[in-house]
Amino acid sequence: MGLVLRSGQPIELVKQMRQSSSSMKTRKSGPVILERALAIIGPPAAGKTTLTMRLGQFPGCCVFRLREHVPETLLAATATSAERLGWLDDLTVTRALRGYLEAIIHGSTTHTVLLDNFPGSGTQAHLLIAALRRLAPASVIHVVELVVDQAVLQRRVRERRVCHRCEQDPIHDPRLPAEPSPADAQRCARCNSILHPRRGDAPRLLAARMERYAEAVAGIRTAFEGVGIEVLQCDANHPPEEIASDLSLLLATRSTPL
Numbered sequence: 001m002g003l004v005l006r007s008g009q010p011i012e013l014v015k016q017m018r019q020s021s022s023s024m025k026t027r028k029s030g031p032v033i034l035e036r037a038l039a040i041i042g043p044p045a046a047g048k049t050t051l052t053m054r055l056g057q058f059p060g061c062c063v064f065r066l067r068e069h070v071p072e073t074l075l076a077a078t079a080t081s082a083e084r085l086g087w088l089d090d091l092t093v094t095r096a097l098r099g100y101l102e103a104i105i106h107g108s109t110t111h112t113v114l115l116d117n118f119p120g121s122g123t124q125a126h127l128l129i130a131a132l133r134r135l136a137p138a139s140v141i142h143v144v145e146l147v148v149d150q151a152v153l154q155r156r157v158r159e160r161r162v163c164h165r166c167e168q169d170p171i172h173d174p175r176l177p178a179e180p181s182p183a184d185a186q187r188c189a190r191c192n193s194i195l196h197p198r199r200g201d202a203p204r205l206l207a208a209r210m211e212r213y214a215e216a217v218a219g220i221r222t223a224f225e226g227v228g229i230e231v232l233q234c235d236a237n238h239p240p241e242e243i244a245s246d247l248s249l250l251l252a253t254r255s256t257p258l
């Protein structure tokens with residue numbers, strides 16, 4: 001299996017997610033309760049979005065991406081400042097997160113919410129803990145940090161592209177990884193448009209984002225450890241597609257040995 005913790009042990013939560021997904025298939029009727037939040041954090045280009053995109057396709061799973069739940073005007077305001085780097089204030093974050101959680105809890109079809117690149121700070125970690133305690137007191141939080149060597153990160157940054165046509169971002173700053181066409185790697189496999197680097201991958205912005213992550217992760221760890229939640233580290237040097245694929249197999253089939 002590609003998903004290996006630093007200690008060499010498979011993640012216990014994978015086992016749990018797999019069981020939840022299996023029970024989804026047999027549980028044809030009745031509301032689904034939010035059982036778990038799985039926060040995927042890590043530096044830029046670690047593969048967070050690719051991983052959550054894949055896992056989010058499983059029955060009963062959904063993905064929270066903060067900026068998708070924030071008013072356009074606020075996104076636009078943060079986009080113009082290199083210093084802010086798209087940073088959103090705590091009240092905006094609280095509203096977005098609570099609104100999203102309330103909606104999926106009310107919808108009663110989600111057992112696992114995957115958090116893509118969230119929380120982004122110790123404060124946001126506290127907000128997440130508080131929101132779940134209030135809205136889904138029976139749920140548990142798992143936090144996985146994707147750990148990748150610098151050389152691998154740099155290569156991923158150089159290679160990754162987004163599609164402005166497929167991802168109609170409100171402030172023209174698409175983030176989702178686009179698949180290059182087999183015939184022409186510069187074009188989108190889906191719509192054949194020319195692909196572009198991510199705006200935030202420009203060297204100066206990227207350096208600032210890397211630095212911010214390095215500072216933030218300590219606060220995130222402290223916040224979770226304060227309530228007894230361990231931040232699990234996942235070796236993500238192999239392609240994110242592989243990690244997702246391994247996790248997918250575990251999620252999809254109950255009989256797969258861990």
Ligand SMILES: [Zn+2]
Binds near residue numbers: 167192193
């Ligand atoms: Zn496209």
